[in-house]
Amino acid sequence: MNTPIVTPEMTPSLNAMFRFQWEKAQNCFVLLFPEGMVKLNGGAGEIMQLIDGQTNIQQITAALHAKFPDAGDLSDDVNEFVTTAIEKKWLNHD
Amino acid sequence: MTNQTVTDISAQDSDALVGPPLWLLAELTYDCPLHCPYCSNPTDLSDTKNELTTEQWFKVFSEARDMGAVQLGFSGGEPLLRKDLEELVKHARGLGFYTNLITSGIGLTEKRITKLKEAGLDHIQISFQGADPELNDAIAGRGNAYQQKFNMAKSVKAQGYPMVLNFVLSKQNLEQIEDIMRLSCELEADYVELATAQYYGWAYQNRDHLLPSREQLVEAEAIVNKFRDEQDGKGPHFIFVTPDYFETRPKACMNGWGTTFLTITPDGSALPCHSAKMLPLTFPNVKDKSINDIWQQDFSFEYFRGDDWMPQPCKGCDEKEKDFGGCRCQAFMMTGDMHKTDPVCSKSEDHHLIQQAIDSANNPSKPIVPRVNQKAMKHAKDTELNITRIKI
Numbered sequence: 001m002n003t004p005i006v007t008p009e010m011t012p013s014l015n016a017m018f019r020f021q022w023e024k025a026q027n028c029f030v031l032l033f034p035e036g037m038v039k040l041n042g043g044a045g046e047i048m049q050l051i052d053g054q055t056n057i058q059q060i061t062a063a064l065h066a067k068f069p070d071a072g073d074l075s076d077d078v079n080e081f082v083t084t085a086i087e088k089k090w091l092n093h094d
Numbered sequence: 095m096t097n098q099t100v101t102d103i104s105a106q107d108s109d110a111l112v113g114p115p116l117w118l119l120a121e122l123t124y125d126c127p128l129h130c131p132y133c134s135n136p137t138d139l140s141d142t143k144n145e146l147t148t149e150q151w152f153k154v155f156s157e158a159r160d161m162g163a164v165q166l167g168f169s170g171g172e173p174l175l176r177k178d179l180e181e182l183v184k185h186a187r188g189l190g191f192y193t194n195l196i197t198s199g200i201g202l203t204e205k206r207i208t209k210l211k212e213a214g215l216d217h218i219q220i221s222f223q224g225a226d227p228e229l230n231d232a233i234a235g236r237g238n239a240y241q242q243k244f245n246m247a248k249s250v251k252a253q254g255y256p257m258v259l260n261f262v263l264s265k266q267n268l269e270q271i272e273d274i275m276r277l278s279c280e281l282e283a284d285y286v287e288l289a290t291a292q293y294y295g296w297a298y299q300n301r302d303h304l305l306p307s308r309e310q311l312v313e314a315e316a317i318v319n320k321f322r323d324e325q326d327g328k329g330p331h332f333i334f335v336t337p338d339y340f341e342t343r344p345k346a347c348m349n350g351w352g353t354t355f356l357t358i359t360p361d362g363s364a365l366p367c368h369s370a371k372m373l374p375l376t377f378p379n380v381k382d383k384s385i386n387d388i389w390q391q392d393f394s395f396e397y398f399r400g401d402d403w404m405p406q407p408c409k410g411c412d413e414k415e416k417d418f419g420g421c422r423c424q425a426f427m428m429t430g431d432m433h434k435t436d437p438v439c440s441k442s443e444d445h446h447l448i449q450q451a452i453d454s455a456n457n458p459s460k461p462i463v464p465r466v467n468q469k470a471m472k473h474a475k476d477t478e479l480n481i482t483r484i485k486i
Contacts, residue, residue, distance in 0.1 A: 017256045023162075023164060025164075026162070030164070033256065034216075034219065034284070034285060037164055
């Protein structure tokens with residue numbers, strides 16, 4: 001499979017196979033799919049909350065930067081997570 | 095920031111406190127329109143009249159969800175026979191469960207698929223018995239079953255659900271493995287379980303007619319691997335599950351007793367796995383106790399947790415953390431002692447029983463027994479009575 005190249009203009013969306021929600025008992029965001037669950041760490045959960053099929057990578061990164069001004073440049077983190085998520089088919093992209 | 099992103103559902107931290115029952119299996123009814131001889135339901139389905147009410151199920155779902163249960167399977171028997179299924183789905187979905195319908199497809203209609211979607215159902219799993227109408231319907235013991243399943247699988251995908259297909263494999267249908275995989279592609283399944291039968295309930299009784307030979311399995315696995323290679327990352331994800339009878343180490347049954355899975359039977363019995371009712375333990379009922387009390391405190395759920403209960407060779411084995419001594423039901427069925435090492439393990443003194451079963455399957459001595467449900471059993475009894483009367 002080809003590794004997707006994440007560009008600032010790319011707009012990722014959640015694969016309909018998955019459901020994204022906050023899971024109180026796990027104290028984290030999760031992706032649910034038939035008979036399974038993926039637990040997301042804090043950063044991944046923050047990014048996933050911004051993925052709505054309308055917002056592109058640049059806007060997601062900017063929104064995160066606004067929320068976490070002390071975290072520095074987050075574009076590498078966003079690119080890394082989105083790449084993984086597309087490879088794992090959690091996300092689709094245009 | 096995005097270091098460790100994935101945690102497997104089976105790898106939850108084992109703190110001193112017992113983690114939540116992440117997986118709740120709701121067996122809504124034992125009634126079923128099909129008669130598959132590989133069924134893992136208990137062979138004694140006589141006391142199934144006291145099915146839980148809608149409100150009792152609501153309570154079960156709420157209590158389990160409060161503890162952190164997240165996956166909910168609606169199963170049976172055939173869950174579609176419950177007229178309140180849509181209501182149950184709606185309630186469970188409202189609580190935040192991921193809702194899975196595990197069905198034969200019999201009783202499904204396009205309209206009902208739509209209604210279930212509106213109720214919030216997340217996923218539908220349909221079982222098939224074979225890759226063509228002849229074999230499928232012969233195993234299922236019902237005419238037109240294949241065509242119905244085929245049509246409903248098409249409709250499930252057309253209505254946008256994730257779909258899993260489940261093929262229980264046995265020597266009755268293993269020769270069709272390639273056709274089964276082609277059918278799965280045609281139906282656009284997302285995941286496909288190619289699962290060799292597990293020998294519990296009816297399947298244990300019919301084991302000689304189901305258990306394939308090692309040669310058949312090796313051949314089937316080679317076909318599966320070749321098919322996968324040619325998929326080139328496209329089409330369904332195939333999961334091939336070989337029977338543990340051909341392994342030398344037991345399966346990590348239920349991911350460990352009372353760690354992850356909770357089954358509620360149609361009459362409200364709470365079990366650490368769907369076969370556990372056969373064991374000489376008294377299991378609690380949700381009509382008498384809360385899910386929290388059952389999971390955290392009940393004697394039966396505590397009984398095989400950890401490794402204090404283990405005899406040798408399990409106790410001193412460095413793999414005990416991996417497989418937890420295997421399956422308690424299998425140990426009980428084959429040795430008569432539920433504490434013993436699962437005979438699948440080559441370290442078990444009972445391992446020869448597995449080889450005996452494999453040999454015995456080459457030459458079945460008893461006829462195959464199709465699964466019958468409560469209503470069908472009644473009819474069978476009626477017939478017997480009639481015969482007796484005629485004799486008199």
